[in-house]
Amino acid sequence: MKLSDGFDARRLRPRSASSWRTRLGAALAALLATFGILLSMAGIAALLGQHSVLGPLNESTVAASLFAVIGLALLYVGVMLWRRCRRRARHANDLNMAPHLLKRRD
Template sequence: MKHSDGFDARRLRPRTTGNWRLRLGAGVAALFATFGVLLSMAGIATFLGRPASLGPLNESPAAASIVVISGLLLLSFGVMLWRRCRRRLRRTSDLSMAPHLMKKRD
């Protein structure tokens, strides 16, 4: 016998928590990557002989190299954090599969 009155399939699935933390983390990671690119560009501009864009912070070549290295580190950290957040956002909580078995979309 078929009882379709009052049946709701959404009750059978577990409730998913909001993923606002992962979205916020991805946004912060994108900001880190953007600031890393800007710092690297400012340091490279000093190497190319353009006026110092950060004032006295990168007037010498040694200080400019520190700015470039810190910009590249910030860029790589931002990209890694963004990819991790995006991977967890796309992961479904219904199945427990290994990450290397998922589709490579990121």
């Protein structure tokens, strides 16, 4: 296929917005996941009998199990948010073409 003189490949790519929002979102999501890991580890350690982990908050097994569950929930939310920010940052560099024209990756 012969390329015309007016063809510019840069028009196929969309204008990329500044990526500081996605980077900041990914950093906050990583911090959220890290905090979730630490909180769930503290809750599990309190359940296993290390009572000095949570200090005065470790009054019952219900509180320790609540810390573990909240920590796992924060970990899940942080990982999902991080994956969404990463996916959004990668799709900014894709070609701006119709999906049925792109090559399928199976």
